[in-house]
Amino acid sequence: MAKQNKTSVEAKSILKDLADRKYRPVYLLHGDENFFRDQICSYLLENALPKEQQAFNLFQVYGRDLTGGQVADMASRVPMNAPFILIVVREAQELKALRPLAQYCLRPNPQAVVVLNYSQKYKPGQGKSSDNAMLLAAIKGSGVVFESAPLRDYEVAPWVEEYVKEQGLTIAPRASQMLAYQLGTDLARVASEVKKLQIGMPPEEHDITETLVAETIGMSKEFNPFELTKAIGTGNLPEAIRIATNMAANPKGNEVPVILATLHSYFVKVFRYSVLQAKRIPEGDIASRLGVHPFFLREYAQAAARYPLAKCASVFSLLRSVDMQSKGFGASVPYGDMLRETIIRIMR
Structure with a gap:
């Protein structure tokens, strides 16, 4: 089997820890590939807290609407009838005034999980004293920093095989190549097409064939x-x-x-x-x-x-x-x- 992509391996490691309920107080997710960042955020939102605890303990906000200090204040609260509060900040690159948040991340609340989801590569700024650099250093010390880097073209087909396996299916090697060739490195689109393939398969079938891929994505099985x-x-x-x-x-x-x-x-x-x-x-x-x-x-x-x-x-x-x-x-x-x-x- 081809070597797995580093980003994919790291994302799986984080997801495994989350499945084992091994939470860190702060997560900084950044990078140009949306799929892995969104996968981690979605898992936390759907699984970290049961439905009955979410009303007063789960906050999903956007960076443009808050400052770093306000996020720090939210994270300093005490949870209500829950083991922790969960704060997911989407488009975190739009947060302003990061120094109070950096100071919070040096000694984060053990009863809070803060997720900063940047929809681009994190830029620490110039010098160790910049707010961005201070925030990055603080999170490296107390939490998790994960860069969701795009896959290279040749890494997509092996990733497809692993992803299909995780869905309880198998895929022919050439079929995974066809998907990778036709859909490129947009993993969200690839995952969506795999879902379509899965929906279109008879319940007793578990193997994604070249023929099925060709028919679904409109690619000739013979002339490609x-x-x-x-x-x-x-x-x-x-x-x-x-x-x-x-x-x-x-x-x-x-x-x-x-x-x-x-x-x-x-x-x-x-x-x-x-x-x-x-x-x-x-x-x-x-x-x-x-x-x-x-x-x-x-x-x-x-x-x-x-x-x-x-x-x-x-x-x-x-x-x-x-x-x-x-x-x-x-x-x-x-x-x-x-x-x-x-x-x-x-x-x-």
Whole structure:
């Protein structure tokens, strides 16, 4: 299995502690990926306090409506018939006057849980004496600081497999690749599509197949970038041309920059496979370093045998040239002809 993304691992660790009711007095959640931050906030709001205790002990507010001092005052209260009060500050980056809150976080109320949810990367400011820097240092000492960083493209498919597993389902490796390719790194959108897939499955079914994904997200199971690279990797030129011709006839989602980026990413992995294999790295570690499911290693092994390092280098040069041509440098060539010619030149 490919190595899990650091952000995802940290989010799971926090959620596990919350499930075990191991609460910290202050949480600073920040970063450009909304999914993990919102997942942690939602879990706290739904599970930290039972319904009958929420009326007087749960506060969900917005940074624009309060100052840091007011949040500190709220957190200093005594809970009413509950083990603690829960304060979730959304859009916390809009909070003003943070120094009183920083001072509170040095010695937080043990009967309060404060969650500061920043919808962007936290900026500590200049110097250790800035209010933002003081707040960050205080929370590091008494609570949890979690950065929800976006996943890289190659990390999405492994994340999909883990997320699907958490929902009590399984997914075919190529099906997870199709989801990642079609939906990108927007994890909330990916999670939403997985939910749609789950709703559309018969109760007795638990496996998300390539066919189901293709039908749900509107992607051809037969004519897609993964089948194209598979044909190229195995040296099946007629099949590669057939797939490319169909993709060119249906350019939505198969635009030139997207296909070139897919081919470049594929050959980078083929190149790296050869380098790692030459160093006698174990197969499991190779899969992790490439960021691919072990299921696909055989395909990369076949491709590496067919496209040695020198050939990969020439493919990179060719793709750069085609990219420039597609942007108007040089003679204009119809998309279908350009794609077919590129594939022929790669495989010959």
